[in-house]
Amino acid sequence: MKNCPNCNSEMEDHFELCWNCNYSLSQGKVVEITESLPGTRELDCLRCGIPMIYSGNYRFHEGARMGILGNIFEIFLNRESFDLYLCPKCGKVEFFSPRTP
Structure with a gap:
């Protein structure tokens, strides 16, 4: 464990940002974190350079339904949620972990 130089809160050794005051050890200052929706x-699209469009949040899961009991087995499947962005010009699609407000 180490202590934050700004607020003296205990931090895990592998953390670079203080959980209490947002002090960044790598930058040497308090970092402003803005919440986003x-x-x-x-x-911007990596191919075309034009702004990408937010298409929504999509939920995916691994596995398939298994007959009549398919809904029961759904609880054992891995589910992931991603924000999907697409380029209106070339059709490139990018997935990102969703930001939570």
Whole structure:
């Protein structure tokens, strides 16, 4: 464990940002963290360079339904949620972990 130089709170050894005051050890200052709503990322397409459009949050799961008991087995499947952005010009699609407000 180590202590934050700004507020003296205990931090895990592998943390670079203080959980209490947002002091960044790598930058040597308190970092301003802005909360953002889903779909508010400003992204440009890596191919075309034009702004990408937020298409929504999509939930995916691994596995398939198994007959009549398919809904029961759904609880054992891995589920992931992603924000999907797409380029209106070339059709490139990018997935990102969703930001939670």
